[in-house]
Amino acid sequence: MSTxxxxxxLERTPEKYDRGMRILTLGRIDxxxxxxxxxxxxxxxxxxxxxxxxxxxxxxxxxRGAHVAGIDISESMLTAARxxxxxxxxxxxxxxxxxxxxxxxxxxxxxxxSLSELEEDEIAFVLRDSFVLLKTGGKLIIADEVKVPxxxxxxxxxxxxxxxxxxxxxxxxxxxHALKRLEGRLEQTGFRIVARKNYLLGTLALIVAEKx
Amino acid sequence: xxxxxxxxxxxxxxRLFPFPAKPGLRRAGNPDRLSLVLVTCNFExxxxxxxxxxxxxGIDAWLLVAPTKGINVWCAASGGYFSTDTxxxxxxxxxxxxLVDHRDIILPQLSATGINIWALRERTGWKPRFxxxxxKYLAKYLECxxxxxxRKYRRIEFPLGDRFVMxxxxxxxxxxxxxxxxxxxxxxxxxxWWKSILLLFFLAILNSVLVFLLPGKPGVQKGFSLGVILSxxxxxxxxxxxxxxxxxxxxQIGWIILLSTYLGYDMPSWSPLWRAEIKELVMGVKRxxxxxxxxxxxxxxxxxIVCPAGVFELDSGIKKSMVVRLDACQACGACxxxxxxxxxxxxxxxxxxxxPTCTVINSVKSSKRKVLHP
Ligand code: SF4
Ligand code: SF4
Numbered sequence: 322m323s324t325x326x327x328x329x330x331l332e333r334t335p336e337k338y339d340r341g342m343r344i345l346t347l348g349r350i351d352x353x354x355x356x357x358x359x360x361x362x363x364x365x366x367x368x369x370x371x372x373x374x375x376x377x378x379x380x381x382x383x384x385r386g387a388h389v390a391g392i393d394i395s396e397s398m399l400t401a402a403r404x405x406x407x408x409x410x411x412x413x414x415x416x417x418x419x420x421x422x423x424x425x426x427x428x429x430x431x432x433x434x435s436l437s438e439l440e441e442d443e444i445a446f447v448l449r450d451s452f453v454l455l456k457t458g459g460k461l462i463i464a465d466e467v468k469v470p471x472x473x474x475x476x477x478x479x480x481x482x483x484x485x486x487x488x489x490x491x492x493x494x495x496x497x498h499a500l501k502r503l504e505g506r507l508e509q510t511g512f513r514i515v516a517r518k519n520y521l522l523g524t525l526a527l528i529v530a531e532k533x
Numbered sequence: 534x535x536x537x538x539x540x541x542x543x544x545x546x547x548r549l550f551p552f553p554a555k556p557g558l559r560r561a562g563n564p565d566r567l568s569l570v571l572v573t574c575n576f577e578x579x580x581x582x583x584x585x586x587x588x589x590x591g592i593d594a595w596l597l598v599a600p601t602k603g604i605n606v607w608c609a610a611s612g613g614y615f616s617t618d619t620x621x622x623x624x625x626x627x628x629x630x631x632l633v634d635h636r637d638i639i640l641p642q643l644s645a646t647g648i649n650i651w652a653l654r655e656r657t658g659w660k661p662r663f664x665x666x667x668x669k670y671l672a673k674y675l676e677c678x679x680x681x682x683x684r685k686y687r688r689i690e691f692p693l694g695d696r697f698v699m700x701x702x703x704x705x706x707x708x709x710x711x712x713x714x715x716x717x718x719x720x721x722x723x724x725x726w727w728k729s730i731l732l733l734f735f736l737a738i739l740n741s742v743l744v745f746l747l748p749g750k751p752g753v754q755k756g757f758s759l760g761v762i763l764s765x766x767x768x769x770x771x772x773x774x775x776x777x778x779x780x781x782x783x784x785q786i787g788w789i790i791l792l793s794t795y796l797g798y799d800m801p802s803w804s805p806l807w808r809a810e811i812k813e814l815v816m817g818v819k820r821x822x823x824x825x826x827x828x829x830x831x832x833x834x835x836x837x838i839v840c841p842a843g844v845f846e847l848d849s850g851i852k853k854s855m856v857v858r859l860d861a862c863q864a865c866g867a868c869x870x871x872x873x874x875x876x877x878x879x880x881x882x883x884x885x886x887x888x889p890t891c892t893v894i895n896s897v898k899s900s901k902r903k904v905l906h907p
Contacts, residue, residue, distance in 0.1 A: 395613075415618045415621050417625040418621060443626050446626050
């Protein structure tokens with residue numbers, strides 16, 4: 322019996338994930354995705370999406386006329402994504418395998434709520450390799466949970482974020498770590514930050530970095 | 534030191550819960566460019582145990598601690614957290630490629646449930662192989678790789694120490710999930726809640742430790758037998774055999790039998806040897822079935838290597854694998870995941886070992902696996 326309860330606790334499904342993420346970000350994530358697709362992606366762009374999940378953003382981008390390649394490691398997410406974004410090319414691949422893709426090919430690399438699921442070393446790897454894969458002038462667009470820099474704000478954000486991370490687990494069965502010093506790391510890799518927008522008391526951010 | 538002791542106490546009860554160690558590269562001893570490369574999960578207890586064993590055995594090795602969300606090898610592999618992707622990722626991010634001159638890598642045998650060795654080879658260029666079932670056999674395993682003798686180190690066991698620890702964990706998990714009934718029962722039992730908790734742990738430990746001795750089949754039957762035996766002892770010790778008709782004694786006996794039966798029912802899910810009954814319910818099959826399709830089998834022997842239950846044997850004459858101990862099958866799915874020719878028919882949807890974490894119905898993974906035998 323304890324096994325049944327536990328089993329139910331850990332079960333992950335794409336539907337749960339989508340619903341969970343929407344609730345967690347108070348609907349912001351859908352708006353952010355819309356914004357990415359309409360402001361930052363143009364027709365004819367080659368876009369790589371890291372962690373395409375259920376394919377919502379991929380669908381928005383293909384609708385704009387972009388060529389989208391999406392990667393994810395969850396087969397069930399990919400199945401859902403193939404349904405939602407039939408025009409995108411969706412591949413089972415880990416974020417640490419993007420070095421197999423063609424260099425200097427992409428106009429945009431997007432990652433929404435996927436870097437925070439990775440380990441520190443993996444994030445460093447992805448940032449480095451994204452730089453190599455992007456064309457000069459290409460942009461890396463990240464929308465994710467971030468650590469708030471100043472103590473006062475962090476204190477405030479704490480009230481928001483810890484119940485949120487418990488909720489994240491309950492709703493999506495994912496454990497995430499908010500990204501630390503993301504902008505600094507992007508700049509170290511050689512990117513230039515061109516835009517940043519904060520949401521939910523600065524715990525969720527949209528960051529656009531350009532390869533110069 | 535103190536911290537490790539506290540952790541060990543926690544692991545006596547709370548194995549059900551993930552406990553992550555930092556993923557990444559560790560050194561055991563003084564590894565050089567020719568040393569072994571091993572992979573393990575990032576369950577804190579396992580990482581410590583592996584490092585300690587390597588140190589005791591004097592083996593110099595590189596240890597890749599894969600990001601498995603703090604879950605142990607078998608459970609993580611069954612739940613999709615220790616997969617081909619996980620190993621690809623740790624090989625890439627650890628920088629091990631620049632540290633050694635070879636490309637041999639040893640994976641824990643029980644990770645076979647989640648890792649496809651052929652895909653891993655293709656995606657990384659490394660030559661993975663599955664090591665022994667427990668790190669304590671590594672030294673012996675290394676002496677006889679490829680020898681049929683090696684198979685001795687590939688069978689999952691359930692020794693006394695493990696049975697005791699699983700007993701305490703069984704008690705703790707039952708307590709967690711049944712706290713409410715306990716409170717209710719304790720009111721009914723005049724506030725004897727701590728006695729009921731002690732009784733619960735006592736029964737859980739006995740159910741687990743004595744599991745091989747109790748009559749009946751693993752599960753409800755063994756639990757019930759234990760309950761009855763203990764009740765008889767209880768009555769004899771209290772020497773109030775004449776009061777057996779008394780309401781209070783009956784109540785206590787009833788409580789012992791009920792609790793013991795429940796714990797017996799849950800015990801298989803804490804053992805590595807038997808399938809949890811719940812799992813069969815979930816999978817909708819009464820009896821698991823694996824069968825080798827001789828025409829498709831090429832006799833590579835991988836199924837005999839990955840199977841922790843010794844279900845297969847390789848007929849070296851005709852170069853075919855055969856099912857010899859179907860009863861022991863855990864439905865872990867390791868053989869199905871790794872057979873290069875899809876030559877193993879089965880009637881279960883996905884790989885789950887029988888411990889609680891694994892019993893996660895792996896709907897995620899099952900979509901990937903073919904059901905060859907409806
Ligand atoms: S059944 Fe599959 S894994 Fe086993 S020996 Fe035959 S081909 Fe190899
Ligand atoms: S025969 Fe059963 S126990 Fe053995 S590897 Fe296959 S599924 Fe697992």
